[in-house]
Amino acid sequence: MNSVPPSSAPAGRRRLPGTGFVLVSGCAALLVLCLLSLAVGVRSVPLPVVVDALTAYDGRLPDHIAVLDYRLPRTLLGLLCGAAFALAGALIQATTRNPLADPGLLGVNAGAAFAVTLAVGLFGFQLISLQLWFAFAGAVAAALLVYAIGMASRDGATPIRLLLAGVATTAVLHGFGSAIALFNPLAFDSMRLWMLGALAGRDMATVSAAAPFIAAGLLIALSIAPALNALALGDSLARGLGTRVVRTRLLAGLAITLLAGAGTAAVGPIGFIGLMTPHAARWLLGPDQRRILPGSLVFGPCLLLAADVAGRLLLQPGELEAGVVTAFLGAPLLIALVRRQKASAL
Template identity: 50%
Template sequence: MLTSVDPGTTGAPARGSALPGDAVRVPRRRQLTGLLIAVILLVLAVAASLVVGSRGIPLGTVLDALLHPDLTVTDHTVVLDLRVPRTAIGLLAGLALGLAGALMQGITRNPLADPGLLGVNAGASLFVVAGIAWFGVTSALGYVWFAFAGAFVAAVIVYVVGSLGREGATPVKLALAGTALTASLTSLITIVLLSNQEAFDKYRFWSAGSLVARDLDSTLQLAPFIAVGVLLCLVAGRMLNALALGDDLARGLGQNLVAARIVCAVAVVLLCGSATAMAGPIVFVGLAVPHIARRFTGPDYRWILLYSAVLGPVLLLAADVLGRVIARPGEIEAGLVVAFLGAPMLIALVRRVKLAGL
């Protein structure tokens, strides 16, 4: 059994940690070096997103389009009207999904927690479908309110169902409740779409999880919601460190468990709702990114959240670029590429972590 440590230090997590296998002390130098590497990868991913596509554009031309735009030049128009918007959306959505995944894994102490696996994305999707089918919503700013409501309702249902029984909200019960809810909501989505052809036509492209052909102006209006979610994450780091020690010990250290869970839940709803409204229900970003971060940070959630905010956009933009390259002259949506890459990671996690230790 693991030994308790101060949650604010960089050391092995105490009893109740979600990831006992990762309980290794990580030197501060390694944390800073890893963060620098992550930032460099983010810069490279942004550059690749602007340069790579069905139409090859040199980096010098991209820089010229950004610094001295001339809309009479075709390459400048492609960069400004197509690639800059999808890169900006990839940055915002990746940041939101990475942070949301880290929050969900921390608050549930479940290494398999993810907005897609726990039904949050499905809830947001169902409400967005309802908005499209019955209220004629067509913009990201219109989607977001339905996405917020759906994410909140799904999160509450999963937590309530997972809390039933003598042991309360265990990680296994939360995962099972999320899986069952996702299946149920997916069936409801199918029923709505089959009865409304216009909604189906609008939804089928959005649901694939893509960064292309999105309305940048409406999307940027969602940035304040993500900003609030990020600010809540700054508060949540110490709370998650305390929760990782187990409810009893966290309560003994003076942590208000109800307040901690409310703060994290609000942040998750804001981040997941915004990301889903922007780019559709993209899965596995929130699952993969926190695990990658832990290899460099150890169990300290203040560092995990910081890394997740950088690595989330890296993964999503890299998937988007890869989707453009492997299917030229067409492309594969980023959400499909991320799902293809994330499935092996999920299998590896299930094999590495014993079910009793989830």
């Protein structure tokens, strides 16, 4: 007689697919998306020509120019910023123990937006390359401010204090920013372009400016993954297990600031990657941060590149910006997820 094998998972627990299988298929999907991102667009380039452009570049061929000068930076930014947003989201969800936390809650987007408004409105800088540094400085300053206010208490930066400080800082920056923008049409015009987060229209200089910060953030994030597992048990239990809680939180904060700050500075405020990806990773790989972080590292770029490629196909001959597509892709997913039976265990 066939009976239920004794080793089967307890009722209500799903059997997870193997970690290796999930990560390998994620990487394969990412590779396909990268090739699509290089080939697809208003000017469709066949795959052999894409390979030619990458290996034997000929500056006289329009196809090669399209691939190397326009789509390569775009694809690299998708890889970098997708990973950055996803990892920043995973870190902030782990450290605040809040499944709905998003890097934007730390005031990063508001800080960057305010700095861009200042740069254009008060100083008249309209070059994207200058705006990049302003945005980065603004994002970092806002995150530092939120942490400083969050930590100005006996108990240190508790999750709820951090969130409140983030909301308040966002509000103030948004208030000052819109005051400037409403009285300065030039600043308003740059703002409305910047607010629409997009991978398009950036060059290799943007990629090389953002890459070192994102790489540093990635390394810090991956190095604290085991400590984050302990943190999930609560601060006192984590301390009892020998985790240095304050140090872990500080490093996580530093990584989030670097990742979200550089990502936002490079491509503008693209939401949902940071919120969604860790959930997808947790769903496929289980609650261990040592799997969630690498998983986010693979799925984040997948999501962003898929959104970018889809945006190129949807409104031909125009394009829909990646920031709009991620919202329209991510939000229904989020709603479907929360409507599932065990939503509270999200």
